[in-house]
Amino acid sequence: MSETHPAAATSPSSQRVRIELAERSYQILIGDGLVEAASTWAALPGSASALIVTNTTVGPLYGQRLRSSLMKRHGRVHVVELPDGEAHKDFQTLNLIFDALLTKGCDRKTVLYALGGGVVGDMTGFAAASYMRGVPFVQVPTTLLAQVDSSVGGKTAINHPLGKNMIGAFYQPLLVVCDLDTLATLPGRELSAGLAEVIKYGPIADMSFFDWLERNLDALLARDRESLAHAIKRSCEIKAAVVGADERETGLRAILNFGHTFGHAIEAGLGYGEWLHGEAVGCGMVMAADLSVRLGLVEPALAERITGLVRRAGLPTTGPALGADRYLELMRLDKKSEAGDIRFVVIEKPGQAALRAAPDGLVREVLEAHTG
Template sequence: MIVTNPTVAALYLPRLRAALATRYARLLSVELPDGEEHKHWQTLNLIFDALLNNGCDRRTTVYALGGGVVGDIAGFAAASFMRGVPYVQVPTTLLSQVDSSVGGKTAINHPLGKNLIGAFHQPLRVVCDLDVLTSLPDRELRAGLAEVVKYGAIADWTFFEWIESHATALLVRDVDALAHAVQRSCEIKAAVVAQDERESDLRAVLNFGHTFGHAIEAGLGFGNWLHGEAVAAGMVLGAALSVKLGLIDPAVSERLVALLSKLGLPTKVPALGADRYLSLMRLDKKAVSREIRFVVLTGRGEAALRPAPDAVVREVIEMHVA
């Protein structure tokens, strides 16, 4: 069962079907409505309808062909259909190639917050084909680069500096630059996930920028800002918080802001009001008993999880309103 959406199906479904034709007795596909605003249980149910109406069983393999939205919903469907069937990720956005397809987190959104309903379920395989990135809109490419920058900032300062010096090559989709970005990102993610698959603590560093970012996405309404854009602005706040807490030199934060601006990503947050940000962030999955824990930078290419006083968080938000 290939799960995709109309945008991606028009571009790549025939090719995936052709590639899989000899492997399976039967190939089915289902198209979900396109967009983050559809990443909820009604859309998930379309997959179960398609599986059940076609008599699928535990021997069925699910293929997710699309970006992170398709991958997250299809992965969750695979995790729960008949208590779990195998699935393969075929990510078609830069963001999904460097991040969401790897690591086995699957989820849908709840009106109260991002990715609050989901499961851990590892894909059998992840196939990143760089050729599909040629059809990606520029705005989506830049959103994916936000997650690439994240890996450098939290885990590998040499990689961060490589991104600084290859920013233009990445923006013009130089294939060697993209290949290195995808490979190094997946290596870093896989190494972190291998040490902490179920996110006790260590894996949470992959969420740098996401506590603020998810609040932007939920606060503005899903689909308004792209996930990667919200993460970019969220990382700026995360770095500013790290400076305020005395954990990093302001120069680290300045370089991050400069790199994100060069990549055409937002470095300011929408004016939702600090109270609204705080109440949205208390629903974050990293919060414990409603105490928000933030991923902070503790050095060049180093991160950790820390609580922070509300007053400091407020100040950081207010300093960065667009």
């Protein structure tokens, strides 16, 4: 798209992080009451129509609030509710968005609003990238995981039975709105899953943030607003710096997938939705940290700290017993693999990550130690 992404107005209590991508730059807003604040949406383009894409869980909670706010920006605001869960992140469900756009006569100026977690955000972004070859969209993430990770950076996708997020596009939103109020209704299991994506930023980029997380994890689990705001802001700052330097994951951006190669294999092997994405990533980080130790890159004490924090967050640290051969088969389908060689994000030193190949024998040792 050629439109310049707007710099959004904010309420006095909100914080901002900017993603620097030249003419596709945009703001992440973090604060209370943002969905209902008129200033949140003031800089977005008006249009004859808009479509809120949400799911059957989030829609009844926040759909009408968002629709009421957007009626001031758009002539008509339509809503489509998708079935909830990772198991529905597929072509069939994606087509429900296209059905809504076409039956409502939406044109190329129609703005899509993704109201929900990572599944809704990924699918709405992919629909926006595809409909009429590209229409604008806005991320309104309602889970911690989506606020700190999946809503930021323009990765959009659906799953395939053989691999997670294998079909998609890089497509940046106009704006990301992280309303802390939406976290009040988040189930505890989902909160823990989101903390996995928060924790990952420490070992790969900022050990002082990791230290802070060790001290403040209980406050985060208790949903202390100030602590959540800081964790979300710092996570988004780190991701913004990485995405700004490598939007299409040709190098540096791959470090954001710490724990994801093992994690995606868990999700695909069990069936999407059996474990939450963050649960699989948390366990995957434990495995990737151990692999870093076995490669001689870091001391065992760091892997123990990562494992301890993952466990304290309420996340699994032992993977399902799929068998090493099945894990290796699934990991060879990972997007970071090249010519059949599995490449892993490993910790080179505390606060710094890199992409490395690892011998199958070493990976089998990790799986032997951390599955069952």
